[in-house]
């Protein structure tokens with residue numbers, strides 16, 4: 001089983017994907033992987049999400065994850081669909097314990113020192129700083145990360161090609177998450193592959 005640090009170091013950007021039509025899933029995944037972004041987070045925000053994950057998993061090179069996982073049932077559904085990592089908007093003891101029990105790479109959302117401490121209590125050290133820009137941006141993450149040298153982060157929420165470099169220049173940031181590389185709707189695969197290449201070329 002790949003660990004969460006390996007997932008986070010696979011590419012500088014983890015696409016955050018919302019699928020509303022399963023016909024879009026495979027072309028989108030193929031374009032993102034061709035552009036160098038292999039870890040793909042499909043949010044469980046739509047009824048099509050789990051079917052999309054199963055289809056995208058068939059794309060050579062794709063490493064599938066589920067986002068917006070908020071409880072153990074959704075975590076188990078995501079694992080059954082073939083996910084290799086789990087992402088959540090926040091961190092509850094119940095969800096954290098379920099992720100540890102299933103031994104799955106888990107990237108829980110945190111926005112405060114107390115969230116981090118709750119994660120440390122569960123044996124977690126890698127976190128999604130979310131909502132990154134709204135929660136204070138890079139100054140907030142740097143201040144919050146200072147007491148927790150053992151922790152590493154994936155900021156997500158309001159991050160784009162323009163501001164990603166400053167986040168990735170912080171040594172405690174291993175990657176960033178963003179929906180900018182995976183716009184909703186029918187994928188313009190050439191455009192998406194080009195955006196993925198730009199994102200993959202960022203330095204973590």
Ligand SMILES: O=C(O)C(=O)C[C@H](O)[C@H](O)COP(=O)(O)O
Nearest residue numbers: 067068088089156157158178179
């Ligand atoms: O619910 C989750 O688990 C998430 O994954 C939250 C998403 O990462 C952000 O909503 C993406 O924010 P934008 O890149 O600004 O669109």
